[in-house]
Amino acid sequence: xxxxxxxxxxxxxxxxxxxxxxxxxxxxxxxxxxxxxxxxxxxxxxxxxxxxxxxxxxxxxxxxxxxxxxxxxxxxxxxxxxxxxxxxxxxxxxxxxxxxxxxxxxxxx
Amino acid sequence: xxxxxxxxxxxxxxxxxxxxxxxxxxxxxxxxxxxxxxxxxxxxxxxxxxxxxxxxxxxxxxxxxxxxxxxxxxxxxxxxxxxxxxxxxxxxxxxxxxxxxxxxxxxxxxxxxxxxxxx
Numbered sequence: 001x002x003x004x005x006x007x008x009x010x011x012x013x014x015x016x017x018x019x020x021x022x023x024x025x026x027x028x029x030x031x032x033x034x035x036x037x038x039x040x041x042x043x044x045x046x047x048x049x050x051x052x053x054x055x056x057x058x059x060x061x062x063x064x065x066x067x068x069x070x071x072x073x074x075x076x077x078x079x080x081x082x083x084x085x086x087x088x089x090x091x092x093x094x095x096x097x098x099x100x101x102x103x104x105x106x107x108x109x
Numbered sequence: 110x111x112x113x114x115x116x117x118x119x120x121x122x123x124x125x126x127x128x129x130x131x132x133x134x135x136x137x138x139x140x141x142x143x144x145x146x147x148x149x150x151x152x153x154x155x156x157x158x159x160x161x162x163x164x165x166x167x168x169x170x171x172x173x174x175x176x177x178x179x180x181x182x183x184x185x186x187x188x189x190x191x192x193x194x195x196x197x198x199x200x201x202x203x204x205x206x207x208x209x210x211x212x213x214x215x216x217x218x219x220x221x222x223x224x225x226x227x228x
Contacts, residue, residue, distance in 0.1 A: 048214035099156035
């Protein structure tokens with residue numbers, strides 16, 4: 001089955017840039033979606049289709065995807081960005097064409 | 110605005126059944142695919158099931174296949190998850206989520222309902 005690998009944690013100072021990676025075999029051929037989850041809350045979609053932002057998501061959140069790595073970049077990090085972040089793809093090669101999540105990355109500001 | 114409200118969670122003994130509901134408002138429910146996603150305590154996200162807008166397509170994660178059934182009632186704007194033969198490792202917060210054009214991103218999420226499987 002398809003596996004997505006994320007670093008368990010990333011630490012960043014306020015105002016700096018955080019980069020969260022999501023590794024997978026030829027992930028560049030898939031559409032990657034990213035979710036932010038704050039403690040005790042439901043996940044929120046922050047980037048979809050590699051680099052697009054839903055309405056209401058700040059421009060500070062951006063995404064890229066190439067080769068075997070997708071990246072979520074948070075520019076000018078704020079204390080309020082502290083959360084868990086998950087990448088997600090759909091794997092058409094599995095029997096059920098199933099959804100795959102990365103293990104999540106805890107961002108500490 | 111989109112609102113999803115899950116209900117039906119609780120404590121249930123291993124081997125028993127439970128049915129979750131997700132009531133939707135603020136969008137045209139009958140036009141959207143819907144998912145169930147769960148999160149065990151302190152763990153990451155796990156996709157559970159998908160249903161297309163017209164129920165023509167359903168799919169399940171490997172860990173629940175054959176035990177869980179997803180369904181919907183578009184006249185009631187409600188999504189369901191029938192969970193049978195529950196196990197301790199089914200303990201999790203269960204979220205419903207929208208997907209405008211499945212399989213796509215999970216656009217909006219409910220706040221979740223906690224299911225605890227314990228004797």
